[in-house]
Structure formats: C-alpha cells, structure tokens
Amino acid sequence: MKTMNYIKIGIASSILSIAAGCTSFLEEELKSSLAPDNTYTSSLGFEVGSTGLYAIARSEYNTWGESGAFMHNGACAYEVLQISTDLCRMGTVRDGSLVPFAEMTLNPSTLFVGSYWNWAFNLIGSANELLIYSEKNDNWDYPTDKQLYQAEARFFRAYAYRTLVYLYGDVPWVETIQKPFLLSFSRDPKIEVLGNIIKDLEFAKTYLPDNPDNVKEGKLTTWAARHLLSEMYLLRGAEGDYKLAEENAQDVIDCPYYSLVKSRYGNAKNDPGDYFSDMFVENNQNRSAGNTESIWVMQFQYNTVGGGTNSDDWTRRAWNPQYHAIDGFALADSLGGRGLAQIYPLKWWIGVKGTNATTTGETIKDVDEMGNMLSSSPISPDGIFEDGDIRNSEYNIKRNWYYNNPLTPNKLGQKCPIDDKSWSQAQLFPALKKFFFGKEENLQLTGAYKDRMKFRLAETYLLLAEAYLRQDMPDKAADAVNEVRRRAKVSDVSDEEMTMDFLLDERIRELYGEESRRFTLVRTGKLLERVRKYNPEARDLIQDFHVLWPIPQAIRDANVGNFPQNPGYEGYEG
Template identity: 70%
Template sequence: MINHATKIGLVLSMAALVGCSDFLEEDFKSELAPDNTYTSSLGFEVGSTGLYAMARSEYNTWGEEGAFIHNGACPYEALQVATDIVLQSGARDGSLTPFATLTMTSSSQFVETYWKWAYGLISSANELLIYSEKNTNWDYPTDKALYQAEARFFRAYAYRTLVYLYGDVPWVETIKNPFELSFTRTPKAEVIAHMVDDLKFATENLPENPDEVKEGKLTRWAAWHLLSEIYLLQGEYTLAEKAALKVIDCGYFDLVKERFGVNKSKAGDAFSDMFLENNQNRSSGNTESIWVMQFEYNTVGGGTNSDDWTRRAWNPQYYNISGFVLADSLGGRGLAQIAPMKWWIGTQGTNASAAGAELPNGIYEEKDMRNSNYSIKRNWYYNDETMSTYQSKCTITDDTWSVGKLFPALTKFFFGKAENLQLTGSYKDRMKFRLAETYLLLAEAYLGQNKPDLAADAVNEVRRRAGATPVADADMNMDYLLDERIRELVGEESRRFTLVRTGMLVERARKYNDDVRGVIDEHHTLWPVPQSIIDSNRGAEFPQNPGY
C-alpha cells in the first residue's frame, strides 16, 4: 500500500515539477492502479489506508520501505529548532543545521521535502475525491461521504503545513491533465478558507463514536480539534472557541487523571502513563487521545524503524559515556540532535552553570506532575555492571549537555526493545491530537477575544490534572499560555507552527534562543519556496518569499 500511495501521491506533487516526463506520463497498469482500485468500498478503504500512511510518513527518515520522502535527520526537528525550546546539540546533523541557525536556502533539504510531502498527500486525497464521484458501487449509502470526509481532512491537514511554512501556496483540488507548469500562489487567506470548508465537511461526515472505529481512524472530533486551530490561524476566535467546545463537551473524552494501562500497578503517574508504549489508544484506557497515529512494533499496518525518529531527536547519547550501556529502560538509542533549553526544563540534579541555578525546575512547579521523575529524567545512574561506577550517579554538566551526551530528558520519547537495542526509530503510537491541547486551543481563543478569565479557566483544567497551582486571571496572557504548552505538549506540538500562529516566533526566539537571537527577524516566519518549484513552473511567475 505504501508503494501505491507513493506513486499516486507524488504524481501531482509540486516537487515533481522538475519535469521528469517519463514519470509524469506513467500509465499505472498494476492491480492497484486507481482505475481498478477505486471501484468499490474496499478499494476506497485501500486508498484511505494510503492517506494515513502518507500522513505519518512526515516523521520518517533514512531507509526502509516507509521512508520515501525525507532521507535526512528527523525532519520534525526542523520545526523545533530556531524557536524557544531547543538548541541544536553537539550531536549535529548537517541536514538540520541550516534550520537551527536560520541559514536555510531555497535548496535546503527539508524546504523541498516538506513541500513534496504535503502536495503528495494532497494529490492522493484529490484522486480519491475524484474517483469517489465516479463510483457507484458502495457497500453502504454512507461510504461515499465517509471516504470523502477522510480525504478532505487529510487535504486540510497537508495544507496546514504548507501555509505555516510557506504562506501563499497553490490551492489544487483536481488532477491536472495534461500536467500543469503554470501554477500561481493562492493567497494564504483563500487557502485557509478552503481548509475550513474541508474540515467542516469532515465534522459532518466522519464517524461520531470513537469506540466504533478502528484504532487510529479519524472521527469528527479530530476534525473539530483541527478546525479550532485553523480558526485561530484565521483570526476567527469565536468560531475557534465553539469548535474546541464541540470536542470538550462531546462526552467521549476526558483528561487522564487516574493511573491506567501497562504499568498501572508500578510506580508512575497518570500523565507519564500516556506516553508508555501501548498506552496511546482508547483500548488501553486512554480517554484523552482524539487521534492516534499507528506505529506499532511488528504489527501489520504499523511502522518501520525509520517511520518515527523523534526519539533520536530528543534522547541523549548516554551510551557514549564510559559506565553506560544501551538499555531500553534508559530510552534506548537516542542521538540527541536537539537538546532542551535550561530556562524551561531547569537544572535540578546537575552542576550546570550558576546562571541556571536559580531555576532548578525551570518553568515547572516542583509539585507539577509533568515535572516528576517519571516525565523528566534528571537523575542518571551508571548501568554497566562490569564497571566500578555501577549504580552510582552520573552528574549532568554543561559539557555533557552541550555535546548531547547527558541532559534532563523527556521520558515521553523513551523507546527501546531489549532484542534490538540498536534501534534508532520508535514504534510507539503517536498521540497527534489529545484533549489537553484542545483546552489550550480554547484558552487561545479566549485570549483572542480579550477574555483572560475564561482563558485561565481553560488552562486550569489542564493544570489541575497536573496538580499544579491554578493560574490567576491577572497572570493569564499569551506568554503564559505558550509556557503552559511547553509544560504539557513539548515535543508533541510543532513548536514553530504554534509560535507563527500566535505571532510570537521572533519575540520568543530572541528572548530565549542564543543560536538565533541576533539573526532572526520577521521574514523568518516563513521558509523559502523550494527553488526547484520556481525553476520548473515555466508557464507563470512563481515569486520567492521575501528575504530569500
């Protein structure tokens, strides 16, 4: 299915405008060609499966059958660096460095691959939509609307990335035949309006009950959640409020407040339980997950070792310190290509510089559940039984932090398999949308309406679950909300998207990020358009973003 989705998904990809005529004229005659796949409900289920596979391929990297797009450092890292949360660590990767230092150009790797990924997903969604209008062989009368709703959700989801990263981009809702080389840039506001239409259709036609769909499948509540975010991007704060409340008040989801799942009887807490392997889906007792991307280990339809490398991004290279050996209990094999900033994660348990000593817990209260040692590993003990240091504490220092060998680590990205400790990817399912973020979107909507008291109420739903002190109305502002999103969602959200949407990217990066403080300005809120797109679009002018 991945191979088929790749073919049909990249036919219309704007990145394919480089003019490979043989590829563009390929006549698909395999048994999975669209003409003989989209002829029944079963065929549309095959196509739908391809959309889910392409969506989760955003997180992939080197090698294996699923990694057909990026082939570099985990591209998701490029949406975290040059913000207010991480510095590129000493464990550098050349494909990430231009984004961490804001020296990326129109030819930088992820500039093109994110464009290609998004338009590949869009073209596959468009193809399904076109064939759904031709097909008359449905198992159930509701199948046509169902598969159209999934396709329109994924089209909006892909355009979400495009407008955040590039601004004005071509809106495409059909298959161009003959292939078009004269695209123009559709104004961002117009693209967002189309996205809203797609998501409104999805809210009306996706399934309602999350307990009656397969794990990982979309429901209308995922569409409402994403619609709330897109309304915020549009500046429609009242509509964003109403969309978020649709999810919060639907009766299907609750913030996880009690222990559950695989380690329920072991030491831990309710927040960290959500990030243990096999605890992301509703079947495990997770009532908070709205949409979960499926990456299960050794499971048909699951992921590969290259499909999700976020563990490689966040976890330290402790195993390069004498006295340590690889262990699943220590998070497996991370590569520490990014490292958390001290201002928010704190320096508790380290002998890091005195500059950070005033905030040992960073932006967390000590009692905050999200600050517990089950969520942030601050104490590291040598685990090599052959060494005299066995079971003694290894101290985190400025040096171990700066080169990526040891720092306070987020356990939400820990993953390891005793039978293959060299794994660098993660097979853990990814909670893409969860209810805590819906509350924080609601708070953002209230701030947009100048209602800090109601914003504080929404944030305090999340803080009470964490056992943290409620925020006072007078302290509730966008900076506080952005800090709260770190406490709750760090590493889960695409931080660049959040800061661009709220208009805070430049301000927060200048305040917290030494790598880019003297470099970043407003033009960095967008990436450059890939040069290959500009060069290949021979039939019309395709202007570059300002500053590139």
C-alpha cells in the first residue's frame, strides 16, 4: 500500500517529530507521489488515510517489521504487557527484549519502553493529520463522510493515548501539526489526557456506524467506541464516571447486534471442540463466520492483501510450549505450530490437573496492603477453574500431550507426561489453545495469521461488572459476571463473593492471553498486590514505582523544555 511509504518516513524521523506530526521532514524525503496534499482531496483519499490508521494500529503486535510495517525491532512486544503480572512468567528462552520486564530492570533506554511510545505517537500523528486535512477538504462523496473519517481518526488517537497513559502516566497531548517544529513539549497531567481521550471517544461513538453488518470486516462501529469508553471512564474514575462506564457498557450489551456465543459455528463446527474454542479457530473471528460476540477484530488473515505477515502477532510463539524439542515429537499444526514458550502460565491459576507436576515452591502467598506476608496456601490442582468450566476444556487448554513423531515408533501415540522438569524448561505445560496456529505447508511460521478479536462482548460484561463494583453494587456486578459464567457452564457467583479480586480471576478465566493484563491490573489498582501474591519470579523484584514505565531517554534528550522522568528512574544515564 502506497501510504506505507509515508508511514515509514514518519518512523525514520525523530521520535518527537512523530509526536508533533511534523510534515516538513516528510516533504523533503517523500519517495512516493502519494502525499497528504494530493491524497486528502476526496473521500477516496480519506479512505486511503483511514486504511493507514488501521495498519498502524495492527502494528502494535508487529515484531521485526515486514512489508513496511511499524517495527518494535524485537520479539513479542505485546507480551511485555503480560509478563511480570499475575498471569505468566518468562520461559527458558530468555529473549533479550523480554528480560528487562521479567527481571524488573527496565530503564529509559529499554527497547520496548521506546517503541511503545513511538508506536503510539506515530498513530496519533497520522490521526491528527487526517483530522486537519478533513477540515480543509470540501470534496466529499456523501455529506456524512467528513464526520465518519474524523470519528475513525479520533478513535485511533484515543486508542493510542490509552496505551500512553497506562504505561507512562502524564504525557503530552498533541492534536495538531507543529509548524515550525516544536522541541519544548511538556507532560500534560494524566487526568487531563483522559478527559481528551473521552472527548474523542464520545465524538467517535456519535458518528461511527451503528450496524456492524453494513461495514467491512475489521472496521469500527459505535459499539467499539462505547466499549472503550466504558474502560476509559473506569480508568479516570472521576465523579460520575463509574455510572457513565456502566451506561456505555450496557448500551453495547443491549444493542441488537451482539450476543455471547453459545452454540457451535464456523469452519470447525463439526470437528471435536466446543463453542468457546470455535471463537479461536482460524477464520472464525468475524461476523461473516457467525461470530456474534466480536465487536472489533484486527485483520491478520493468512495470505491476504492487507493481512498478516511473519512479523505480526507472535502470541503463539510466545505462549506455546517447545514440545518439538522433546524426543518423540514433531512440529504439527494440530499441536499449535512452532512455539518457543518465551512466557508460560503461572500454576496458581491454570493448575496442574492431569499432570505429574507438583506445586513445590509455588504456593500462593497472601500479602497485606504494605506487601507483608500474611499466610500461604498450596495451589489447587484445578487452578481457578470449577469442574466443567468450558474455558478449561481440553479444546481450550491442552493438558494431554501424545507423541506424534513416526520416526520414534516406540513412543508414537503414547502420552507424554507433564512434570516439573518439562514445565520449568518450558517444553511442556498446559497450553492455551487460543493461540495455536500452524500451516502444514510451513510449520516454521513465526507469525499467527489469525484475525484477532480486540474487543468482544464477554469483556463488555466484565467491564459492566467493574463499573457496578466501583459503585458499591456487588449484586448487579454479580448479575453481569454470571452472564459470562453461565455461558461457561459454571455456578453463579453470589453477591457476597463478588469482589474485585474475584472479577480479576474471572477476567483470567475468560480472557487469558487476550487482554493487556498489565492494563487491567493498573486500572484496578491491583498490580503490586497481585504480583507480590501470585508471581514467584517477580514478587521480590517489583517496586512501587514499577506501576509506570520510564519516559524514553530519546524523548527527554530531544526536548529542550522541562520533561521530567517518572519517579524511580531519575538517576539513569543513557
């Protein structure tokens, strides 16, 4: 796509020029005939620009770059939002890009600390440019086009700022292209940035399309904006915000277009499986496949123009075990393809049922608000799942592994036990089949080319429950959570049991590996407490200031004004 030439040039500019959306650098080096001045002159041109915004948003998952995509320049960038939480720990493949986040040694020059900032401001700068040119253009195919493309741009600007405030706190709010180029940015208070995010999303929810069946797959609707609005009102937490979070989540739930998936559908509906596993089968993520739960789906489809590449979405590579390193196994798409287990699930929640693994050294430790140890208890074999929970079925968490290599006939078809050794070496453990992906013609694929459900209705119910808890309505929170639990075929939670910790456990049961777990724990104020309680790798390393990442050193070096570092990182010298 020609617009990607423009995106690459923006990335090559200094990081602060991306933040400012400065075009003077671009005009000097532009290699394509497609530029803002001759593109943003018609509805078609704005559709090209909109497509570019979706591409940059998808590149949140990109690793080493391919086909002109934005690059994190390191493996599994998205997994740093999972590691050192209550969900997972680093595997034995100690990828250098993940180690600082596992060992809590991240600093202002750490790779992903800079690349997430760069990614977000790249998306912000591109959205700002579309917005500015939309005010200049008067050549629209339909009277509603201007507001439609502005709504998409403002959604993506809000989406990028969402990441920034979760990771860095106070950040510059930029909504224009700076001419002349500005080198004296300041950090705007997080609460003010959140106010601007909410304004953008309120505009987006008003002017984005209503009917998801009338837009192309992967395109935004008002319901995606309302889902994200609910989360942002929860994050801001000002007076009246929890009620507004409730209302936006309820709007999505009550609309006629979405419902929880409760029956088999799609490509594999006649194969062994269940309706929960169906949502994660390749090509089953979009509405056209019968998925009534997906609100926003990022498009990574295999061998499709505008789809995924080997450098996109390495979630499978990060989460799936290195079973192929064990004598008796061969790579197979049915076993998830080639996994490297750069991270793997903690035993406290996934349990050890059906394995020979023990809980030695991994008891659950309870702490008080100051981090003092109160008591410890052994890990349940079932983890946090009830018997019969569909999300814990063999179709969703693979606990039974059988040798499959015909070159070792003495083992073929026999069960390979999971034990402490295979688990600690990240070669075999209960695996999340959500991220299984393989192609028989190329089992060495690194990227997972499945479309990715970014927002789905089950999470909307859990956001609604969070809003009710914040309003001290545990009975209504329980009602919302029980809609999700009944779909999973487990017992209702009572009003008395309905706490924030129960909700966080439920989010693991439903959304393990899908959500940005770090964001959830930061929003609920539970990051430090739950890491110290549940994560044996990080509990003694995490400090209070680790709730935020440092400001990238390149940003502070390029800024001539007062651009303070986050507490805890001030003494670093790059």
